[in-house]
Amino acid sequence: MKIKRVGIMSPGDMGSAIGKTLSDSGFDVITCLEGRGALTHLRAKESGMRNVQSVDQLVTEAELILSVLVPAEAPALAKLVAGSVRRTGSHPAYADLNAIAPQTVTKINAVMNKAGVTFIDGVIIGSPPRPGRSTRIYCSGPDTSALESLAESGLDIRSLGPKVGQASGLKMVYAASTKGITALWTELLVGARALGLEKALMAEFKLSGVNIDEVLKGRIPSMPRRARRWVGEMEEIAKTFEGVGLTPRMLLGAADMYRLVGETKLADQTSREPDPTTDKVLQVLTKCLGVVK
């Protein structure tokens, strides 16, 4: 299957980076910015994406639609597209690339299949793709060829077989090891500071040979600006674990942590501004607990 025209909903950080990669290598990339702000219009334009007037037009023109959203919006977009497919009699393939649980993907798959759409379970692991950066797109489903054909653009696309739910499942367990564990580090560092024990803890880490440089320099500073998005992702991982009989509580707690971060002004920052220091992040979070040191 040879794809030429790809629809992307919606052109956020990730969606527009994928759009740019595709348009840079000759794909015709379209999006629908109905009701979106000036910044989104600008970003879409910068990424070489063409704005069409309606979802119906996007569904009619695109051979493949990529859903790249925050987890909570994934089911609604799928329903919107399914309705549009029925109305317009078109038949694009549809790849859901969001960080959602296999159970959520299975429901979306049912909606799309009912509308006669070829559904692809997909996920993105890594930062928004740019030249020289390593980002992987995993997919699974009975026919993933439409998505796999985008590899021509340089995107690293890997199939996990015919079963819808495998790609999303991989994202869930992988994100538990990154964002889940970052949530726990954040909580215990904030807890230590709130208890007046941060220095003692750092000294003990040194004594017991625990290296937390990567946490302090890598994980914490870039977390706040993504925390609001991660709330829903943690809830989807909780659902994934619950689905196989494991406790959902650790990941629901991780969602609580990111909700807390999301309520602070730290979360208003964008990726275009410099990240705060770990010290600043811990200071703001400890203060918002109302704890007097």
Add this chain to the structure above:
Amino acid sequence: MKIKRVGIMSPGDMGSAIGKTLSDSGFDVITCLEGRGALTHLRAKESGMRNVQSVDQLVTEAELILSVLVPAEAPALAKLVAGSVRRTGSHPAYADLNAIAPQTVTKINAVMNKAGVTFIDGVIIGSPPRPGRSTRIYCSGPDTSALESLAESGLDIRSLGPKVGQASGLKMVYAASTKGITALWTELLVGARALGLEKALMAEFKLSGVNIDEVLKGRIPSMPRRARRWVGEMEEIAKTFEGVGLTPRMLLGAADMYRLVGETKLADQTSREPDPTTDKVLQVLTKCLGVVK
């Protein structure tokens, strides 16, 4: 303050290793094995501990009593000792070395103060002390001199100041970084296996430069035989976090994970037997979820 006679309740793995360190350097170490099994008697004897006939006798003879137990038993022992102190008119110092929340320690402190006992908040970080091994005992409280005098035996004892709750608080945040994070790794690895995604996850870790050797070789194999003890410890950490306004759910989930492990035969192993492989641990846990791969 110069201490000669130390009471230890009770001589488990940790208690008997501390007892041995003390008796090897000339302290008179006593314990009360009332109602305990033959193995505990043997272990106490091997550690050079002298068995006394009753808690009243232990309380009367000891200048310092160390409480080294599973978290759930700490308040009950404190009450038992407080009652015995009143009954016998003796006045030993009492150090609670258990992994319990500052709130729990504060309650125990009140009980001991009411009985006229000098209370020391203490915790142990590291494996049971043996020659050549690094184990630290942290303490805090208005008068920690009795516990600090044990440093003569080679035990590494460090004061965190006059405030009861600081030593226990340090243990809580530290254990969140070790046992809390191990619980999350265990969950996501079991989840990956249950979903048939373990190979894909390991391949992705390699691609994204995540080194999980320490998890697979170090953290998981030695966890099951300690999992039952850790359930209560995770709940105490949850309480600690809740006490400063942070979510308890991540650590309650960690308790759920260790409860699950504790229900399997893996948890019946002792430290005298070789640890299972990570593969075996994941196999047993995945099977007990009732998930067919």
